[in-house]
Amino acid sequence: MLMTVGSGHAHTTGPRSERAPERSLSLKRLQSNRFLRLKRTVTSMNLSPAEQSDGCEGNRSEQMLPCFRRSAYDEPLAPYNGSVISHLLRKTIHSKLSSLDMLYCANESAATDEEQSGGEDLSVDVEQHLQAKRARVENIIRGMAGSHGDPERDCESARSRRDKRKQKLPLHQEPDAKPKSSKDEECHKLKEQLQSMQRLLHQLQEKISHVYDSEGEPKPGFSGGSSVKNLQETLKCELTRTVSESIDSVFKKLAMKPSASPEHKPSQDDSRSEVSDSEEVSREHFESDSQTEALSLVVRKPSQSQMIPGVKRPFPLHQTPFQFGYSTPLHDSQILEHLLKYGPHSAFSGLPCVTASLERSSPDSMEHSWESVAMRSKAHHLGQHHHHPAGLVPVDSLCLPHVKMECADLQSMERSSFMALNIQEGLTPNHLKKAKLMFFYTRYPSSNLLKNFFPDVKFNRCITSQLIKWFSNFREFYYIQMEKFARQAIIDGVTDVKDISITRESELFRALNMHYNKANDFQVPDRFLEVAEITLQEFFSAVSLSKDSDPSWKKAIYKVICKLDSDVPEDFKSPSYL
DNA sequence: CGTCTGCCTG
DNA sequence: CAGGCAGACG
Numbered sequence: 001m002l003m004t005v006g007s008g009h010a011h012t013t014g015p016r017s018e019r020a021p022e023r024s025l026s027l028k029r030l031q032s033n034r035f036l037r038l039k040r041t042v043t044s045m046n047l048s049p050a051e052q053s054d055g056c057e058g059n060r061s062e063q064m065l066p067c068f069r070r071s072a073y074d075e076p077l078a079p080y081n082g083s084v085i086s087h088l089l090r091k092t093i094h095s096k097l098s099s100l101d102m103l104y105c106a107n108e109s110a111a112t113d114e115e116q117s118g119g120e121d122l123s124v125d126v127e128q129h130l131q132a133k134r135a136r137v138e139n140i141i142r143g144m145a146g147s148h149g150d151p152e153r154d155c156e157s158a159r160s161r162r163d164k165r166k167q168k169l170p171l172h173q174e175p176d177a178k179p180k181s182s183k184d185e186e187c188h189k190l191k192e193q194l195q196s197m198q199r200l201l202h203q204l205q206e207k208i209s210h211v212y213d214s215e216g217e218p219k220p221g222f223s224g225g226s227s228v229k230n231l232q233e234t235l236k237c238e239l240t241r242t243v244s245e246s247i248d249s250v251f252k253k254l255a256m257k258p259s260a261s262p263e264h265k266p267s268q269d270d271s272r273s274e275v276s277d278s279e280e281v282s283r284e285h286f287e288s289d290s291q292t293e294a295l296s297l298v299v300r301k302p303s304q305s306q307m308i309p310g311v312k313r314p315f316p317l318h319q320t321p322f323q324f325g326y327s328t329p330l331h332d333s334q335i336l337e338h339l340l341k342y343g344p345h346s347a348f349s350g351l352p353c354v355t356a357s358l359e360r361s362s363p364d365s366m367e368h369s370w371e372s373v374a375m376r377s378k379a380h381h382l383g384q385h386h387h388h389p390a391g392l393v394p395v396d397s398l399c400l401p402h403v404k405m406e407c408a409d410l411q412s413m414e415r416s417s418f419m420a421l422n423i424q425e426g427l428t429p430n431h432l433k434k435a436k437l438m439f440f441y442t443r444y445p446s447s448n449l450l451k452n453f454f455p456d457v458k459f460n461r462c463i464t465s466q467l468i469k470w471f472s473n474f475r476e477f478y479y480i481q482m483e484k485f486a487r488q489a490i491i492d493g494v495t496d497v498k499d500i501s502i503t504r505e506s507e508l509f510r511a512l513n514m515h516y517n518k519a520n521d522f523q524v525p526d527r528f529l530e531v532a533e534i535t536l537q538e539f540f541s542a543v544s545l546s547k548d549s550d551p552s553w554k555k556a557i558y559k560v561i562c563k564l565d566s567d568v569p570e571d572f573k574s575p576s577y578l
Numbered sequence: 579c580g581t582c583t584g585c586c587t588g
Numbered sequence: 589c590a591g592g593c594a595g596a597c598g
Contacts, residue, residue: 432589465582466590472584473589 425458427466434577435467436516439474440528442565453568456575474516478535479554481511486539500540502533531564 431454438445438453450467451459485508489500502509504524512532513524538557547553571577 461581468583469590476585 423456423458425460425463427457427463431457431467432470433519434572435470436474437522438568438572439471439478439516440522440524441568443471443475443478443531444562444565445471445568449568453572454575455573477515478512479539479557481508482532482535482539483543483554486536486543489536489540490543494540497537497541497544500533500537502529502536504529508532508536525566527566531561534564535561 434454442449445453447464447468450464454467457463486500494500504513509524509529509532513520517524535557538560542548542553542557547556
């Protein structure tokens with residue numbers, strides 16, 4: 001397809017029709033890319049990770065470095081075997097159960113540790129409280145285990161203990177109006193939760209052992225078997241998350257039941273029967289908050305009034321859920337199921353987009369502006385830390401009363417998806433950062449490639465073109481720099497193309513690195529230096545030969561450069577990359 | 579026509 | 589980097 005340099009260019013400096021050859025190039029590019037990929041795959045089969053990390057065989061010391069300096073994100077990689085899993089499970093379940101314990105007691109007795117330590121001396125009471133607590137947990141566990149114990153009797157005895165304890169408490173001693181059947185139901189649901197959790201875990205265990213058996217040795221990858229490592233990390237992460245999710249559900253049910261109708265005075269609510277004065281005040285405050293914003297999904301400032309007293313997260317919530325290497329206590333069994341079905345690198349775009357609804361429900365005009373800002377910031381910064389002061393759980397995440405019951409499940413689901421994958425309708429600064437790093441590998445990504453490498457983005461026409469626009473802008477900057485430095489080289493008296501090279505010390509490289517890798521926390525692949533060098537040489541030659549008199553002189557260069565795209569490492573496919 | 583692309587501008 | 593524009597498609 002011949003390009004015509006016609007009237008359209010009379011008033012423009014650039015060749016308008018560069019697009020045409022570029023389009024016809026894309027097919028060829030695809031083909032050559034496929035060749036390159038095949039070739040690289042074949043030649044890298046028996047290379048050590050370091051050797052094939054950039055696909056070239058130079059001697060520079062950088063090549064012995066891992067492609068990614070991600071040590072800050074990597075936890076020491078323990079031997080990957082079943083015991084790790086078991087350990088994780090034990091750890092998580094244990095911490096979960098202690099939380100369960102605390103929550104249960106909080107709802108049952110509503111006497112928090114804080115209140116006890118802050119109030120008058122209740123040490124005797126504390127003693128009894130702890131005993132009752134232990135007994136109740138035992139009851140729960142007995143119930144879940146499906147033993148032939150008499151749950152009614154157990155509950156009865158627990159209640160009698162509670163009643164006994166109630167006599168020592170000064171205020172708000174409401175009769176226990178909760179029907180016994182509710183307790184049974186509770187136990188039953190707990191049991192079901194546990195069983196389904198066990199099923200999921202079993203599946204995951206199988207999956208893991210399968211993966212581990214078939215990939216016991218890390219296969220050479222672009223960055224040194226990192227895809228396997230990634231998978232391991234993913235699985236580890238998902239396992240932990242699943243356990244957490246399951247137990248959180250139990251958690252949630254317990255939290256929800258006793259206080260399902262918070263908008264009303266606590267009188268008919270048995271679990272709230274033992275609240276202290278201070279808590280009563282807090283609840284007043286809470287209710288007034290709820291009226292302004294009863295259904296908001298905004299993460300509310302976790303002030304004390306909105307915390308379940310005495311309930312503490314068994315693990316810190318400030319961990320970044322999007323970085324592998326941390327065990328991530330998030331809630332999303334969907335993800336596990338997806339993982340089981342499709343593996344860790346599949347796109348999750350089928351999940352509901354929650355960001356939009358979250359954002360829609362948090363208009364700027366809202367009273368708690370800093371909260372909506374916080375949420376907005378979270379929504380737009382994949383990988384931001386979820387920080388809750390003192391490890392307390394915002395009631396929101398426990399589906400507490402200010403959220404209508406019929407919405408609870410949906411909200412939980414949406415929030416879970418949001419927290420876990422952060423499926424985006426818009427692109428975030430982190431996406432931009434990632435795109436820039438990807439530019440070190442590919443200057444001309446296809447929209448399919450982009451879709452594959454941004455699995456946490458809900459693609460639509462707009463998003464796609466925005467991403468493409470980004471890369472277009474990246475190229476623009478890249479080529480401008482190239483031209484600038486090529487002309488400078490000529491001015492500096494360079495005559496031979498051979499004298500042109502680009503190292504990591506080069507000014508040009510610094511400029512590019514500053515642009516695409518501002519934080520300088522990414523080890524730029526050597527291949528990029530080669531491509532940049534070739535580009536610079538192309539520009540140098542062209543300008544030297546005065547080809548720049550042709551309005552479309554750059555087109556020929558683009559044609560060369562677009563063939564030099566590399567594969568983007570699999571690591572980038574992770575939605576949690578960065 | 580709508581879509582896509584590159585160039586230019588702010 | 590995004591918006592706007594113009595040319596090139598199908």
